[in-house]
Amino acid sequence: MTSWVPGACTLPTVDQPLRQAEFDDVFAESGRCVERTADTAVRVEFEPAAAVAARLADLAMRECSCCSFFGFTLRMSDGRLLLDVEVPAAHLPVLDALAARATSAIPGARA
Incomplete structure (x- = not known):
């Protein structure tokens, strides 16, 4: 898979694959679909559960x-449950x- 870690990222290099894995896991476990809403924006829909929302909020922060x-x-x-990026x-x-x-x-997702 393509790495999306930008050069401007201040997360220690050793932690970057772990963060990518966190995103991959939440996408695979709870993601429903991906939609391009603008040239510079994407919306990901997730299972509408409080635990998923808390996990996403923590990860985004x-x-x-x-x-x-x-x-x-x-x-x-x-x-x-929508996450706009x-x-x-x-x-x-x-x-x-x-x-x-x-x-x-996300199984069956299309961008």
Whole structure:
């Protein structure tokens, strides 16, 4: 799979594969679909469960601490748990790689 860790990431190199694995795991275990909502934005729908929402909130907060350019919005809407991920245009390759990882991890997902 494509690595999406940007050069600007301040997470120690040894921890980067572990963080990627955390995203891969939550995509595979609870992800439902991936949607490109704009050139610089992706929406991932997850199983609408409190434990999944808590896991995503924790992961998003930790990711923003090392890659501050990410914008994460987690919300419930019409019984759906949605994670919107936005980046500045300069970080589009990172978003593309994240979307590709999510799509490949979620059974039957298409971007």
